[in-house]
Structures are given as C-alpha cells and as structure tokens.
Amino acid sequence: MSARRVAEIAENIRTMRTRGAGEIARAAAHGLIIAATESRATSVQDFVSDLETDAQALLHTRPTAVSLPNAIRFIMYRVKSFAQKALDVESLRAFTLSVGQNFINSSRMAKEIIGEIGARRIRDGDVLLTHCNSSATTSIFISAAKMGKKIKVFATETRPLYQGHITVKELTDAGIDVTVMVDSAVRHVMHEVDRVVVGADAVAANGAVVNKIGTSLIALAAHEAGVRFFVAAETFKFSPETLIGGLVEIEERSPTELVDEEFLKANPRISFKNPSFDITPPEYIDLIITERGVIPPQGAFLVLREEFGWAIGEEAPLEHRGVKIAPEEEFQNS
C-alpha cells in the first residue's frame, strides 16, 4: 500500500505531471510522510532504512529538479540525527511526520514570506526592473504596493517565450504602474532604475544564480550603473551541486521558439542557439531574499549547510552530478 502510493507520487514527478520547483519539493515531502506513516518497521534502524529506500526512489525520478534532493535532504538529515537518540519507532515516526509537514508548510508560505521580507527593501517611490516571470518577485512588488509604497516597474518582455507578459498582467491586475519593453532596452533605462529584482531557477553554493537567459546581462548593466540587484529565491532552490565542484549544464531549447517552421525551411543554412538560462556571478548580486531571511550571495553555502545538512566534501549521488537545469514549466502563450 505504502509503496504503491509513494510510487504514484514518484511517477507523477517523473512524468512531469507534478511541475514547478515548489510542487515537486512538496510532493517529495508528502511521499516521505506516507512512507513514515505506513512503515511496518519494528526497530528504529529498519524504519530509517524503509524511509531511505523510498527517498532513493523519489530522488531518481527527476535528477534535474534542484528542489527534489533538497526536500528529501531537509527531512532525512533531521530524521537521521533524531534517530541517533530516538528510543522507539513511534517517536521517530511522529518526528518524521512533523518535520515533513513543517517543510510542506514553510515551502507553501515561502512566496508570501519572501514578499513581505523583500517589500521592506523597497522604498516609497522606487523604480524597479524585473525580467521573466517569478512569483516570488511579483509577490515582493505586490506586498510593497499593499504597504502603500508607490512603485513603478519596468518589465522586460523576455524573449523568446515572452514570460514578461505574465508579469505585466499580474502587476496591472494589482494596479501597479508597469512599463513593458524589449530585453535589449535595459541599459537604456537603467539610469532611471533604483533596484532590479529577479527570481531564480537555482542558486549555487557560491551564490551564483541560475535564471532565465538575459538575467546576467541585466545584472551586468545594473552593476555598471551602481543599481542594487536582488534575487528572490526559496531556500529549496539552493543547489548543493557546486559543493563538489559540479558544473551546471544549461539546457538548449528548440529554434522554433526563435523563428517559425516556415523560416527554418526557407533558411536551412542558418543555425540557432537557444539556451534557457544563464548564470549571474555572485559579484553582481547584492542580496538574495529567501523565506528564511535576507542573505548576501556568499551566504548561500550556509543555507545549504544549515537547512539541508550538506557538508563540505560530501559527494552528491552520482546521478546528480553535472545537474542539468531544465525549465519546470513551459510557458503557453494563450
């Protein structure tokens, strides 16, 4: 019974029925809660090994999802250290359930908390600039507006898939003054901007941020103009990969996002390059706003250690090396 339901969760993650970093993380945590509830183990040791089996099964579903190993680590790290002093299976089971639920709750609240923490860093009258669509980022803008701060937002359209349009819609719905522009106009308007705020697909251990293609270019322009650059990211997006020196491989997507089929047929000799993400170096980042508080990019390592128990020199499972960052969700321009 237990195995089948955990297997079901695993299958949903694997086939991308469960999508989005937060959803995947919570599904994995839920899987471990089920495993803990239904374990027939009679010793603490067997209980941990039951959990470990399911944890491995879940981990194998989507090696590319940064949040997946974090969710599992968050729980297993705490369960294993509690198991050292646990007297019986029941107290360990209760502990596991509460840790799992705690992770689910805090990740569900993360966006809202980031919104509140981030909004405190926005001043009345600030001009902000953002790229792509990040729910944590729009949460900051909307919280700031709710606090009565009058803000103005520049939103890039974000080629090739125009995710910037979603941001624009979210902000106009909230009654925020928003201006849309092409991606390449960012340096032209940077002198009017007070702060840049973007989301993240992953945060590396050295504080480098993996996000939508073009982010690093905007960070460079902000750096040149002395404009603060903020990243809004839930802690489950922090990737331990760079702890062991692994490289982030950036996925390249279809040329049909750049031109239509007709153009491809008419111009067979033209090549295309369409990377989804780029990497913004920590030197261009002023702050990372997480649900646990605000950290400088250099603090990313601490988040990994404190929250997920990653240790220096620890090997990640083989299948997690050279993490390939793939978009969780494809944007449908409906």
Next chain:
Amino acid sequence: MSGLASFVHQSREAEAEKLAEGLTRYGEQLIRLRPTSVLLVHAVKSMMHVMRDRIEQGQDIGSVRRAVLEQKDILLHSIRSSVEQISSIGSRRITDGESIMIHGYSSTALGIIKKAAEEGKRLRIFSTETRPEFEGRIAAIELSKLGIDTTIIADSSSRYYMKDVDKFLVGAEAVAANGAVINKIGTSLIALAAHEARVRVFVAASTSKFSSETVLGELVTIEERERFQLLSPSEFEKLGRPKISNPAYDVTSPEHVDLIITEKGVIPPQGAIMILRESFGWPISGAEDGPLVGVQR
C-alpha cells in the same frame, strides 16, 4: 533622400521660392520622423544648400530642379562608395577563423563581413535577432546565402555567447563628437558585455554619420517607435493596458568602443572630433547651419 528627390520631381510649383519652401517643409517632416538619423539630416541640408545656392544665383526653376536631383545622385554615389571603402578598410581588421557578433542590420557592417569572406576568411557570425523588428534575421539570411556560417540568437543570449566571440561589429545611426555611438537599441548593452569579456567592439560608420550638433553639447534625440511593435492591440488590452516603452536606439559610451571604421580610415572614438573638424572646419559650424533645427531635442 529618394523621397526628397521625388518631391522635387513631382512638384508642379512654377516658382523656385515656392519649391524651396515646400522642400524645406518636407525635409523638416522627414527629420521629425527620424530625428536620430544624422545621415538624413546631412542629406536634407546638403540638398537645401544646393537649392538655395542656385536660387540666389537667379537660375530658373528647371535648372534648380536639375541641380537638386544631381545632388541626390552625388550623395547616393558617395554613400555607396563609402560603404565599399569601409568594407575594404574593415575587412583588414578581420582575421581568418574569427567569430563575430552583430546586432541590428547595418549594410556597412555586413559589407565588412562579406568582403572578409570574399577574401577567403572563414568566419562564424552570431546575429542577434534584434527585437522588436527582427532585423537580425534579415542580416542572417543575407550572410547565410553567401555561405557564411551564421547563427541566430535571442538578444538576451549575447552575454552567454560573448566568450565564444572575437569581435562585436555594428553600424551606427550617428556618432557624437565624443565618440559615443548611437545605434539600434541593445547595442550599448552588448558593447558593455563585450567590454566585460574584453572582446573588441568595432563600429562601421561613414563620416557623414558624425554629428556636428553634439559638439555644442546637444543630445541626440532617441526616437520612440510605434508601441504596438511590442504588443498587438489585443495583447495590450489583455495585459491590462500597460505602459510601453519602445526606444529605437541607445547610446554606447566611447569607453566601450575600440575602433570606428570610416571611409577615411580607422579612428579611435576619441578621433571623432577630428573627423568633425575636417568635415565642418574649426570652430565646428554645422550646428548653426540653417532653419532645419525645428526638431525637438
């Protein structure tokens, strides 16, 4: 320029003064539409200058008309020959096996690449698609048809591929007296990324694009283009009627430009003032030239 010529050609005015008035108004209109184009301003001014000259000499309307049309041919010829000269001068700066990033569509910049390819140099071109009008696609089509290895990327990918590039080559809409380059929106951002990666930035620009007005500290106007290039009217409604900003050009700082390739030779951006002095004399007098300054600055 052809517009001005056909205006002169089609005008039924019998009096030279009336023709001059009409042409002035038409020229001012054109400049209002494209205030950033120094080449256009120069062309209009030079055609006006020829016309006034002939009128003052008391020539009849027929010969005034002919003179203006001739001036158009002279200007067109000089533009074509300067593109050729720039191509030869520029291609000498391109080495076999290089990767070059381009942005927008500049016949002068493409001229350099084509010339270098003709000389047998194997090149790899990264052409940004260049939103909102996708001129980069047109550039890519032209180059790929000549058998040049061409790759289209989104404008946002320019920093990502900068490490694979040897040069960033663009044209110019105008060059200011301090060597700042006014060109297609995004140029200054890519030039910044090139500067960060220590990739050379080359600007191909005929001296007729050097702007004398900036000597006096006036800013070059950056035109805002039609908003609906960014969003269709229905998208605009769907997205809750956001503001739209669509600047056509931006200004690349001279510190981010390595060389400007002109038909007179290669200059560093600091040499722009020399070009202006040669073209307009010293003190530089272009700005006080005539009535064609009814342009919003």
